[in-house]
Amino acid sequence: MADLTTTFLGIKSPNPFWLASAPPTDKEYNVRRAFEAGWGGVVWKTLGSEGPPVVNVNGPRYGAVYGADRRLLGLNNIELITDRPLEVNLEEITRVKADYPDRAMIVSIMVPCEEQAWKDILPRVAETGADGIELNFGCPHGMSERGMGAAVGQVPEYIEMVTRWCKQYYDKPVIVKLTPNITDVRKPAAAAMRGGADAVSLINTINSITSVNLDTMSPEPSIDGKGSHGGYCGPAVKPIALSMVSEIARNPETHGLPISGIGGITTWRDAAEYISLGCGNVQVCTAAMTYGFKIVQEMISGLSDWMDEKGYTSVEQVVGRAVPNVTDWQYLNLNYVAKAKINQDDCIKCGRCYAACEDTSHQAIAMSADRTFSVIDAECVACNLCVDVCPVENCITMEPMQPGQVDPRTGKVVQKDYANWTTHPNNPGAVAAE
C-alpha cells in the first residue's frame, strides 16, 4: 500500500483528502467523526467576526440535480457561513486539533474587507493551534450581498489587499479560496500570489438555480415561494474546476503556486486527476454529504492501489504530471488521425451511436437490417460522440491511424510529424515553415 502522507505548505496529513469548509465541518461532533473515519484534514466551516452570528433561512437550503436512478450529480446551497458564536467555534477547534495532532486543521475565515476586522480575528484563530487559514473569497450567495465572499473574490485588488493583511497578522500558511464566478481565474490567483498567499484553493461554488417549481413558479430551493441563486457543487462542476485548476497551474505567472483542488471529487480517480493537474491535495464536500464520511475509505484504497500499480511512492510524485499536456488548441497535432471502432462482441445494439452520428454529426455509422452498427471510415472524423453516448464502456474505441496509412476520408497519407494550426496553410496568420 502506497504511503499517502501528504505535506502541503508544510502541513502534514496522513492522506491528501481534506473536508472542505462547509456544513460537514461546522462543529466538533462532525469533525471528530470525520477524523475517525479517516479524513486527512478539515477546513473548518467559515468563521465570521465576533458578535451576533449570521442567521440562516429556516426552509430548504439545498437544491439538487439528478442523474439516472436519482444519483446526485449536482447540489446547490444557500447556507451562509457558520451561524454559531465565534467563541464556541474557536474552543472546539482548539480541542479537536489538540486531540488529532496528526491531522490538518485549517480555519476558513470571512470578515469584512477592513484591516481591523482581520487584525481582530487572526490572533484568536492563531491561538487555536490550527495549522493555517483559508480565506473565503468565494461564497456566491448572501455574504456577497454584504461585500464579502465572492464580492471580494471578484476584485483582484481586494484579494491582494486582504491576503497581505493576513500574511502580516498571521504566521502560518494562508490559503486563498477562489470563486469560479469570474471570467479569468488566473487574475484572482495572481492577485493572491502577489498578496503573499501560500496557496490557492478552488473552486468555490457556482451561481446556480437547480430547478423551478412549475406549480408555484418558484426557483428551487424555495423559501415561502421565492428562491435565490445558490452555490452549485458536486460531480457536475468537476470539469469546470479542473479547467480552472489547470489554467493556474500552467500560467507562467502562477506556475508552482500550491493548489488545493475542490469541485465534485467523489472517487479516488477524481482526486488523482486534480493532483495530476497540479493540486497538492484535494478538498471534498458533496461526496461526504451524499454518502457519509466513510466514502474516504474508497478514496484512500483506490489512490493507493493506483499509485502502487503505477510505481508512485508519494503523492508528491503525481502532482502536476498532466500539466505539461494541457495546451492551447492551436498547438494540438492536426496530423493525428483516429477512427472510431465498434467492438461487435460488446455491442448491445441500442443504436445510440447511430442516432448521435446520423442526426447530429457526420453520418459515419452504418446500420444494417439486423442492427449491426459499424463505422464508415470514409466519413468518420473521430469526434468521439459515439464513444460518449455508448452505454457500454470501451465498446467503442478511438483507434489512431498509423503514419503511412491513407485516411479514407481525406485520401491523404497520415503524416508521422507533428503539425499544428500555427503552421497550417489554411491559417491566414500561419508562420512559414522553415
Next chain:
Amino acid sequence: MSSPMTPGIAAGRLPQETLRNNFSDLHAPLTAHEAAVAADRCYFCYDAPCVAACPTDIDIPLFIRQISTGTPEAAAKTIFDQNILGGMCARVCPTEDLCEKACVREMAEGKPVEIGRLQRHATDTLMAKQRHPYDRAPETGKKVAVVGAGPAGLACAHRLAMHGHDVTIYDAEAKAGGLNEFGIAAYKSTDDFAAREVDWLLGIGGITIKPGMRLGAELTIESLTHCFDAVFLGVGLGGVNALHSAGEDKDGVRDAVDFIKELRQASDLAALPVGRDVVVIGGGMTAVDAAVQSKLLGAQNVTIAYRRGRAQMSASTYEQDLAASKGVRLIFNAQPVAIHGNGAVREIELEYTADDGTGLKGTGETLRLPADQVFKAIGQTLTTDAGLVLEGRKIAVTGAGRTSLAGVWAGGDCASGGDDLTVTAVAEGRDAAMDIHASLMGSN
C-alpha cells in the same frame, strides 16, 4: 448407451455435451459491463443492512463502490479482510437469505443488488493475479494444530498464519477443502475452484497440511494438546443420521453426502451411475444438492420427500425453486416408513404426517413411489466428541469457540451455535484464531 429411461441404476444417461452444460457454472461470472451496471445500483447505505446480515461482516457497500471506481482488487481486499474464503462464499452463500435479502433495493424494488455475483467478480479478479495479497507477521514461535481442512479450519489457519504462528492442519481426507471440496453441488464450484482456493490461501505461508489424519483414530486430543500451544477443531459432522426404516440396508440406499462426494471427485460424469427413479429423503441443502445433481446426471424422476412443510424446509426458497426448475418434485409432510425391493430397492413407502401441536405424527395414510435409488439426507452427526463437553449433539463452545478444555477451540459445523453455513464456519474459524492469537501472545 443408456438414457434417462433405462431402468435401475445406470451410468451415461446423458451425452457428454449435455452433462457439461448441466454441470457448468450455475451463475456465469459477471462481465465487466454487467459488473459496472450491477455495482452502480448500490446506494452505499449507512450502517448497511447487508453488512449486518453477513455472518463475516464484509463491508459490502465499500467493496461494491471499489468495483464501481475500477479497483476490483481493492474490493477483493475488503472482502478477504473479513472472509478469506470470500471466493467460495460468493458461490455458495445463500445470499437470498442473507445480504441480498437485507438489501434496501430488495425492499424498494424486489430486486436486490447482486452482491454475491459482485463479490465473485472482485475475488476472481484478485485471485487471477496469482499473488497472495497478505503478508505474514514475523514468526511467533507458537505452534497451533487445526483439525479439519474445511472452511472453519482454513479460515482459522490463515488468520493464525498471518499473525506469525506456525500452523499444522490435519484432515481425514486425502484432499483439503472439507465440504467445499466434497460436499457442495458441482455447479457451484466449477473448474476445481475449491482446490484452487486452498492453494491460493496457503500462499500466506506457515501452514502445513497433513492429510489422512482423523481425530479419534490417528489423532487424539491428548497428543495434540501435548505437542501444540493451541488446538482448533473444525472437524465438521462426519456421521450421517439413519432413517430407521425397514429395508434401509437394501442396495441402492445410500447417504446423500457420499453420492455428492463421489460426484465432486468424478473425473468423468458419464461414468457415474444414477437411478432412473431417485428419491431423496430430507429437507436441507444436502437434499437439494443430491436431488438436483441426480436430475442433471439424467435421472428420469427425482423426488425430494420431506417430513415437514415447505416453511420448515431448511433449504432456502431459492434452492427449492432451483430444484423445481430442474424438474425435481417436492413432496412435503411425508416420512419414510419402509423401503421395498428384493435385494435392491424398488419402491419407497412414505407416510403422510401432520402436526397437531403436540409434535409431528404419522397420519397412517401411506403412498408408494418407484425408487431404484434412495438418498438419505436427514442430517449429519459428530463422529467423535473427543472427550469434550457437548451441547446437544455438538461440541459445546463459549465466546470465540472456547471448548470445555483449556487450549482447545472449536468452530464450524462441529461446534454448537451457528447455522451450518460455509460463511458461518469461516466467521467462527476467523474469530477463534483471533482469540487463540490473543491467548498465545498474552501468555508471553
